[in-house]
Amino acid sequence: xxxxxxxxxxxxxxxxxxxxxxxxxxxxxxxxxxxxxxxxxxxxxxxxxxxxxxxxxxxxxxxxxxxxxxxxxxxxxxxxxxxxxxxxxxxxxxxxxxxxxxxxxxxxxxxxxxxxxxxxxxxxxxxxxxxxxxxxxxxxxxxxxxxxxxxxxxxxxxxxxxxxxxxxxxxxxxxxxxxxxxxxxxxxxxxxxxxxxxxxxxxxxxxxxxxxxxxxxxxxxxxxxxxxxxxxxxxxxxxxxxxxxxxxxxxxxxxxxxxxxxxxxxxxxxxxxxxxxxxxxxxxxxxxxxxxxxxxxxxxxxxxxxxxxxxxxxxxxxxxxxxxxxxxxxxxxxxxxxxxxxxxxxxxxxxxxxxxxxxxxxxxxxxxxxxxxxxxxxxxxxxxxxxxxxxxxxxxxxxxxxxxxxxxxxxxxxxxxxxxxxxxxxxxxxxxxxxxxxxxxxxxxxxxxxxxxxxxxxxxxxxxxxxxxxxxxxxxxxxxxxxxxxxxxxxxxxxxxxxxxxxxxxxxxxxxxxxxxxxxxxxxxxxxxxxxxxxxxxxxxxxxxxxxxxxxxxxxxxxxxxxxxxxxxxxxxxxxxxxxxxxxxxxxxxxxxxxxxxxxxxxxxxxxxxxxxxxxxxxxxxxxxxxxxxxxxxxxxxxxxxxxxxxxxxxxxxxxxxxxxxxxxxxxxx
Amino acid sequence: xxxxxxxxxxxxxxxxxxxxxxxxxxxxxxxxxxxxxxxxxxxxxxxxxxxxxxxxxxxxxxxxxxxxxxxxxxxxxxxxxxxxxxxxxxxxxxxxxxxxxxxxxxxxxxxxxxxxxxxxxxxxxxxxxxxxxxxxxxxxxxxxxxxxxxxxxxxxxxxxxxxxxxxxxxxxxxxxxxxxxxxxxxxxxxxxxxxxxxxxxxxxxxxxxxxxxxx
Numbered sequence: 040x041x042x043x044x045x046x047x048x049x050x051x052x053x054x055x056x057x058x059x060x061x062x063x064x065x066x067x068x069x070x071x072x073x074x075x076x077x078x079x080x081x082x083x084x085x086x087x088x089x090x091x092x093x094x095x096x097x098x099x100x101x102x103x104x105x106x107x108x109x110x111x112x113x114x115x116x117x118x119x120x121x122x123x124x125x126x127x128x129x130x131x132x133x134x135x136x137x138x139x140x141x142x143x144x145x146x147x148x149x150x151x152x153x154x155x156x157x158x159x160x161x162x163x164x165x166x167x168x169x170x171x172x173x174x175x176x177x178x179x180x181x182x183x184x185x186x187x188x189x190x191x192x193x194x195x196x197x198x199x200x201x202x203x204x205x206x207x208x209x210x211x212x213x214x215x216x217x218x219x220x221x222x223x224x225x226x227x228x229x230x231x232x233x234x235x236x237x238x239x240x241x242x243x244x245x246x247x248x249x250x251x252x253x254x255x256x257x258x259x260x261x262x263x264x265x266x267x268x269x270x271x272x273x274x275x276x277x278x279x280x281x282x283x284x285x286x287x288x289x290x291x292x293x294x295x296x297x298x299x300x301x302x303x304x305x306x307x308x309x310x311x312x313x314x315x316x317x318x319x320x321x322x323x324x325x326x327x328x329x330x331x332x333x334x335x336x337x338x339x340x341x342x343x344x345x346x347x348x349x350x351x352x353x354x355x356x357x358x359x360x361x362x363x364x365x366x367x368x369x370x371x372x373x374x375x376x377x378x379x380x381x382x383x384x385x386x387x388x389x390x391x392x393x394x395x396x397x398x399x400x401x402x403x404x405x406x407x408x409x410x411x412x413x414x415x416x417x418x419x420x421x422x423x424x425x426x427x428x429x430x431x432x433x434x435x436x437x438x439x440x441x442x443x444x445x446x447x448x449x450x451x452x453x454x455x456x457x458x459x460x461x462x463x464x465x466x467x468x469x470x471x472x473x474x475x476x477x478x479x480x481x482x483x484x485x486x487x488x489x490x491x492x493x494x495x496x497x498x499x500x501x502x503x504x505x506x507x508x509x510x511x512x513x514x515x516x517x518x519x520x521x522x523x524x525x526x527x528x529x530x531x532x533x534x535x536x537x538x539x540x541x542x543x544x545x546x547x548x549x550x551x552x553x554x555x556x557x558x559x560x561x562x563x564x565x566x567x568x569x570x571x572x573x574x575x576x577x578x579x580x581x582x583x584x585x586x587x588x589x590x591x592x593x594x595x596x597x598x599x600x601x602x603x604x605x606x607x608x609x610x611x612x613x614x615x616x617x618x619x620x621x622x623x624x625x626x627x628x629x630x631x632x633x634x635x636x637x638x639x640x641x642x643x644x645x646x647x648x649x650x651x652x653x654x655x656x657x658x659x660x661x662x663x664x665x666x667x668x669x670x671x672x673x674x675x676x677x678x679x680x681x682x683x684x685x686x687x688x689x690x691x692x693x694x695x696x697x698x699x700x701x702x703x704x705x706x707x708x709x
Numbered sequence: 710x711x712x713x714x715x716x717x718x719x720x721x722x723x724x725x726x727x728x729x730x731x732x733x734x735x736x737x738x739x740x741x742x743x744x745x746x747x748x749x750x751x752x753x754x755x756x757x758x759x760x761x762x763x764x765x766x767x768x769x770x771x772x773x774x775x776x777x778x779x780x781x782x783x784x785x786x787x788x789x790x791x792x793x794x795x796x797x798x799x800x801x802x803x804x805x806x807x808x809x810x811x812x813x814x815x816x817x818x819x820x821x822x823x824x825x826x827x828x829x830x831x832x833x834x835x836x837x838x839x840x841x842x843x844x845x846x847x848x849x850x851x852x853x854x855x856x857x858x859x860x861x862x863x864x865x866x867x868x869x870x871x872x873x874x875x876x877x878x879x880x881x882x883x884x885x886x887x888x889x890x891x892x893x894x895x896x897x898x899x900x901x902x903x904x905x906x907x908x909x910x911x912x913x914x915x916x917x918x919x920x921x922x923x924x
Contacts, residue, residue, distance in 0.1 A: 577781070577782040578782060578784075605782075607780055607781065607782070608780060616830055616831075618823070618828075618830065618907070619828070619905060619907060619921050620780070620924050621828070621833070621839035621840075621901040621902045621924045622838075622839050622902075622924050623924065628924070630780045630781070630924075632781060632782065637781075664840065664923075664924065666923070668878060669875060669877065670877075670878075695840065695875070696875050697840060697902060697923060697924075698900075698903060698904075698923055699779065699780075699904075699921070699922035699923030700780075700923045701781075702779055702781030702782065702783060703779070703780050703781035703782075703923075705780075705923070705924055
């Protein structure tokens with residue numbers, strides 16, 4: 040939208056004669072100048088620039104000497120022409136970069152008198168930063184890779200190796216929140232959010248703290264067993280009631296919470312959270328080391344960030360508060376952190392709280408020392424505090440060790456639809472084989488497949504009656520429940536799907552145990568099919584196999600613009616093999632018929648041309664399969680052999696001659 | 710450039726240069742497989758005998774009332790017999806059916822038998838587009854330089870998947886996996902969209918429920 044306004048302004052300048060008339064002259068003379076492509080030399084969007092430095096733009100053609108074919112905006116303000124200079128196809132804007140983000144819009148007038156826009160977001164700063172990296176014994180680490188990235192835009196970064204003193208120097212650092220991460224040998228040594236103005240930061244590899252013998256991962260004993268940066272910044276609060284996330288039916292929600300009574304948990308007293316708050320500018324933390332219990336397969340930390348900067352109106356500013364949770368085990372170090380600005384305003388509710396995040400770290404079932412550290416920082420000033428709320432640090436036994444999804448023919452699931460249909464009592468089926476591991480004294484309470492699109496759950500496949508009896512039972516002495524071969528285990532009630540473009544559906548398996556443990560496993564993604572529900576069909580619908588109405592959304596959209604055609608088979612509900620068809624497997628093929636088709640003469644060809652020359656539909660038809668002989672007695676061949684379609688293709692290349700398409704044609708879409 | 714192209718085409722026509730080359734693809738052989746029960750083996754012997762004798766009566770008995778023979782709107786035994794001229798000896802049915810009889814068959818318990826085997830579930834390699842590729846249906850199939858049985862044989866191939874494009878009603882232009890281009894007689898090739906049959910057992914009797922080509 041911003042660019043629309045800027046473009047309007049640019050075109051207005053042009054219309055008012057404030058830009059030169061050279062391109063008009065070109066138009067009048069009929070001279071066709073190729074549109075310029077501007078390449079920005081030394082102006083990559085993923086690095087830091089020095090505040091006060093010049094911007095250099097490399098163009099691939101000359102522009103007018105008086106530079107009136109170009110207008111440059113910085114942060115939505117036009118830069119004066121006097122600040123530009125141009126030589127050897129290089130445009131230099133002096134003293135260009137200001138501290139922070141520089142939104143650059145470059146407008147170029149092409150030979151047709153049309154404005155072209157080139158946008159760049161370039162970050163600049165004037166701060167130096169020294170990062171020193173030490174191991175757990177406080178010895179400097181040489182050749183560690185240190186990456187300093189912008190919390191507002193993590194793709195903007197600078198990277199250096201530490202020297203013998205464990206030091207790496209950075210310059211041009213903006214006065215914003217940054218994430219500093221040191222790595223060596225593909226493992227993270229330490230990650231830490233900092234303010235860009237600190238000048239110096241030391242990263243110490245997290246040593247394994249002495250494990251606490253106090254069992255208090257759920258804060259039922261207050262903050263006992265936790266090390267705090269300051270007693271005064273930590274509170275034990277009652278866990279607030281939760282509302283379901285968007286797109287999830289409330290009856291389907293299975294909150295992972297340390298003492299959610301709906302999960303059948305043992306009553307350990309009040310459901311408590313640990314809240315770490317900032318107190319003035321700087322970082323506060325809470326940390327804990329403990330030995331995981333035997334049989335534990337995962338440590339799961341559940342937390343959320345709350346900041347008063349959001350209701351305070353400081354989102355997007357340099358007061359970019361941040362949080363981080365790290366878990367270190369014998370096998371490595373995992374980290375989850377972010378800043379207010381990088382999360383985006385939509386991540387916060389009106390009270391400045393995010394949704395609950397989870398950091399899930401595998402551990403050895405034999406038991407090992409686990410170090411958990413939670414940090415929160417108030418950046419740039421001491422006002423408007425932020426907090427990190429830890430729901431719990433859970434030791435989980437539940438694990439979806441394996442899951443494979445299959446279609447109704449027990450072939451690997453390659454396509455799926457969430458569209459409404461009349462088959463199988465209106466429900467869509469998913470077959471699966473799986474293995475779930477859990478505590479011998481626990482049992483599986485629920486298992487479902489969440490179907491996601493655009494980050495939201497759009498449908499939930501629940502266990503069938505058979506699936507419930509096969510899966511919802513104690514883990515027993517084996518500590519696992521296994522369905523070795525594909526079975527019809529899940530089904531869901533679809534809803535009308537008006538999707539126009541071809542997309543995929545993400546699949547996620549979710550298991551919940553009677554003790555309230557929850558395990559999630561991504562099951563990949565599959566292309567989406569939709570149902571063609573038109574009545575202009577011939578033949579049977581193969582209802583026992585889920586119908587033959589299934590196509591890509593793009594194909595359904597296109598044939599919705601076609602009239603006069605009756606359709607036969609499309610693809611199966613889950614795509615894949617569709618005997619006795621050889622193709623029709625991926626939603627791009629369909630059989631059709633129109634009045635007069637069976638004669639296959641010049642009139643038949645003429646009607647086919649009306650579809651192929653349709654500017655919307657025709658260009659998307661890759662092939663037409665028709666039975667005809669390529670000899671001069673054949674009227675259909677005579678009618679098509681020298682025809683060039685509206686999109687420039689030869690009709691004979693598109694309309695292929697094949698056996699047994701005498702009473703129907705076959706369209707294959709792109 | 711244009712001059713060179715014309716010269717090349719002239720030389721090719723005159724037989725002075727090797728055949729043209731096109732894109733290459735994975736060399737894949739697909740031999741017929743036969744996994745059928747003794748029960749069907751006996752029935753298959755009867756079918757082969759029926760085809761050899763062009764025994765219309767035998768086939769009229771085994772054709773299912775609801776036989777599927779087209780991806781168009783027509784179906785059923787009466788329409789099938791009409792399409793194939795009541796199976797008189799000159800009917801197109803006989804050579805079409807004879808062609809698939811020795812190209813393998815796969816029986817799937819509870820489902821029936823499909824033939825040729827390349828049309829059965831999981832047999833045809835998915836990377837080969839069914840309309841663009843066919844398989845050589847014999848050992849030592851001849852690839853000619855020109856669409857002429859008196860012409861030079863440029864290659865001999867067995868059960869090889871080749872890329873095909875229409876030349877005329879008796880010949881197909883073929884591209885071999887190494888990109889070499891030649892010509893084969895249509896009768897030496899079987900397309901996944903060519904004729905295929907399916908038999909199922911109904912009331913303890915085998916019936917032909919599908920005989921179809923196209924897609």
